[in-house]
Amino acid sequence: MRQDKEYNVEGGLGLTVRRVIAYTVLILLTFLCLFWFYILFVNASRAHSDLARGFTLVPGSYLIKNWKAVMGGTQPIVKGMVNSFIVAACASVLSVYFSTMTAYAIHVYDFKAKKAIFTFILAVMMIPTQVTALGFIKLVQGIKLENSFIPLVIPAIAAPATFYYMKQYMESALPHAIVEAARIDGANEVRTFNTISMPMMKPAIAVQLIFTFVFNWNNYFTPALILHDDKKKTLPILIAQLRSADFLKFDMGQVYVTIAFSIFPVIVVYLCLSRFIVGGVALGSVKG
Amino acid sequence: MANGPKTGNSRVVKYNKWGYIFLIPFVLVYLVFQMIPLITTIYNSFFENYMSGLKQIGPNFIGLENYKEIVSNGDLINYTRNTLIMWVLGFVPQIFFSLLLGAWFSDQRLRVRCAGFFKTVIYLPNLIMAASFAMLFFTLFADSGPINTTLINWGVFSEPYKFLEHAAGSRGLVAFMNFLMWFGNTTILLMAGMMGIDGSLFEAAQVDGATSTQVFFRITLPLLRPILLYVMITSLIGGLQMFDVPQVLTNGKGNPARMSMTLIMYLNNHLYSKNFGMAGALSVFLFIITGILSLLVYRFSVRDNNADEVKKRSRNKA
Numbered sequence: 001m002r003q004d005k006e007y008n009v010e011g012g013l014g015l016t017v018r019r020v021i022a023y024t025v026l027i028l029l030t031f032l033c034l035f036w037f038y039i040l041f042v043n044a045s046r047a048h049s050d051l052a053r054g055f056t057l058v059p060g061s062y063l064i065k066n067w068k069a070v071m072g073g074t075q076p077i078v079k080g081m082v083n084s085f086i087v088a089a090c091a092s093v094l095s096v097y098f099s100t101m102t103a104y105a106i107h108v109y110d111f112k113a114k115k116a117i118f119t120f121i122l123a124v125m126m127i128p129t130q131v132t133a134l135g136f137i138k139l140v141q142g143i144k145l146e147n148s149f150i151p152l153v154i155p156a157i158a159a160p161a162t163f164y165y166m167k168q169y170m171e172s173a174l175p176h177a178i179v180e181a182a183r184i185d186g187a188n189e190v191r192t193f194n195t196i197s198m199p200m201m202k203p204a205i206a207v208q209l210i211f212t213f214v215f216n217w218n219n220y221f222t223p224a225l226i227l228h229d230d231k232k233k234t235l236p237i238l239i240a241q242l243r244s245a246d247f248l249k250f251d252m253g254q255v256y257v258t259i260a261f262s263i264f265p266v267i268v269v270y271l272c273l274s275r276f277i278v279g280g281v282a283l284g285s286v287k288g
Numbered sequence: 289m290a291n292g293p294k295t296g297n298s299r300v301v302k303y304n305k306w307g308y309i310f311l312i313p314f315v316l317v318y319l320v321f322q323m324i325p326l327i328t329t330i331y332n333s334f335f336e337n338y339m340s341g342l343k344q345i346g347p348n349f350i351g352l353e354n355y356k357e358i359v360s361n362g363d364l365i366n367y368t369r370n371t372l373i374m375w376v377l378g379f380v381p382q383i384f385f386s387l388l389l390g391a392w393f394s395d396q397r398l399r400v401r402c403a404g405f406f407k408t409v410i411y412l413p414n415l416i417m418a419a420s421f422a423m424l425f426f427t428l429f430a431d432s433g434p435i436n437t438t439l440i441n442w443g444v445f446s447e448p449y450k451f452l453e454h455a456a457g458s459r460g461l462v463a464f465m466n467f468l469m470w471f472g473n474t475t476i477l478l479m480a481g482m483m484g485i486d487g488s489l490f491e492a493a494q495v496d497g498a499t500s501t502q503v504f505f506r507i508t509l510p511l512l513r514p515i516l517l518y519v520m521i522t523s524l525i526g527g528l529q530m531f532d533v534p535q536v537l538t539n540g541k542g543n544p545a546r547m548s549m550t551l552i553m554y555l556n557n558h559l560y561s562k563n564f565g566m567a568g569a570l571s572v573f574l575f576i577i578t579g580i581l582s583l584l585v586y587r588f589s590v591r592d593n594n595a596d597e598v599k600k601r602s603r604n605k606a
Contacts, residue, residue: 055434102314109307135325158318218417236419
């Protein structure tokens with residue numbers, strides 16, 4: 001502590017001043033991040049007539065009424081949420097399982113094409129999916145899978161970014177000796193992968209499950225090109241429709257509840273898992 | 289991987305065929321859902337193929353006509369410019385605050401309390417559905433929305449500021465949302481990089497009497513270069529894919545006068561109107577732009593530095 005003071009005298013701003021600046025900026029940014037969601041909550045709980053009159057920071061008492069009105073309304077929001085959940089859950093499970101398998105193939109085995117395949121996957125990691133969207137639509141139309149979840153779920157199996165994360169994690173968490181030991185104990189390769197290696201990858205698997213789930217839950221571009229049937233639409237498509245409908249005709253309280261409906265579940269889940277998620281961001285990307 | 293026959297053991301060879309077997313799902317799905325679509329996309333870019341009213345025109349082979357058309361009508365340049373402007377407007381504050389916050393969080397003398405809380409909060413917007421977030425901002429910043437009402441009540445404006453009728457307003461909103469959604473993510477990445485710097489360097493600098501500002505510019509920043517580079521490339525490539533936020537905010541119109549229309553919104557419009565020839569040419573351009581830009585930024589930042597080497601080493605360590 002004594003040393004701290006000694007250095008502070010020498011140059012730049014004193015430690016106290018720097019602390020004050022740091023906390024001020026941090027609190028401002030915190031405000032900037034949370035403010036919008038607070039207004040969303042407040043507005044979702046107010047009546048349409050009330051909203052038109054102006055803006056307060058105090059929540060109203062219309063939350064339940066607005067909610068019921070949305071449930072009884074024309075927008076299939078609950079159906080959309082179920083659809084989003086099905087797509088996101090299936091895509092994330094497939095993506096993580098098969099990316100781990102692909103990473104395992106590159107990590108554990110030695111074969112001729114290994115280096116070429118690894119380099120190839122890294123090279124295509126940067127290609128945005130939008131670039132191939134045209135061909136993708138044509139393909140989906142060709143095999144008559146429009147309005148189906150299959151073209152949103154199956155392609156998740158080939159996810160270069162998830163693969164890369166898993167590969168990086170394996171380098172530090174899955175020693176070859178473990179695989180050798182399993183072989184000596186008589187386990188076959190598939191069994192070794194499923195019952196020995198997968199459990200050892202748990203932390204990375206959890207992180208990637210969350211990220212791919214959130215990515216698919218929020219994804220708008222591809223589902224909007226594939227799903228045209230109202231019964232099949234996912235949440236982001238319905239939100240975008242809300243925007244394109246004539247805005248002024250809507251009850252604003254209901255509009256806010258609908259938006260809240262798509263945002264708050266993610267916030268609640270995030271707050272429960274935040275430590276884990278924030279740790280996971282750094283874990284993957286710096287190594288990458 | 290020409291590692292020679294280490295043992296020549298047939299058992300090892302027997303195991304290694306499993307490498308191929310485990311790769312089958314990935315390779316198969318990749319070929320069907322990404323490789324074939326990429327080839328079809330490129331193929332389509334050479335054909336005249338669009339809807340004129342209800343009538344389908346083409347497909348007729350027209351060589352490079354789509355490419356000529358897309359360059360000569362000025363749309364490509366315009367929308368590239370829009371996309372880049374909005375990316376830069378969002379990226380500059382993003383990298384500024386991320387460096388600042390990263391430096392503070394990893395500063396041993398400053399010892400920021402509740403760092404976990406702050407990190408949780410600033411990362412939160414990254415997970416929010418972009419379409420919803422844009423819809424929320426649209427309602428809040430609408431002409432008669434809460435923000436305008438409040439500003440008028442406070443006497444800042446005498447009449448509502450129509451955000452979506454000014455280029456600065458709508459581009460600013462898009463950039464601001466991108467900033468909010470991504471600065472937390474960038475902070476966490478940069479911080480992890482800062483934590484990786486050898487602590488004895490900071491101690492030595494302190495003993496030599498360097499101020500925090502000097503430490504930041506002379507030690508932290510140069511050593512952070514590989515990660516800054518990584519953040520910049522990925523952000524740029526992400527920026528070129530900017531879609532959800534401006535699409536929902538402006539209802540796909542890129543108000544005002546298409547000044548917030550991005551490249552992917554343009555592509556999306558062509559896909560919806562079934563103008564497959566133009567969509568193909570645009571996709572190929574995007575493919576090339578993405579490639580060139582990432583290569584350029586990479587080269588540019590590596591030039592007078594051995595950042596490449598550092599990155600390689602840090603990768604090996606990991």
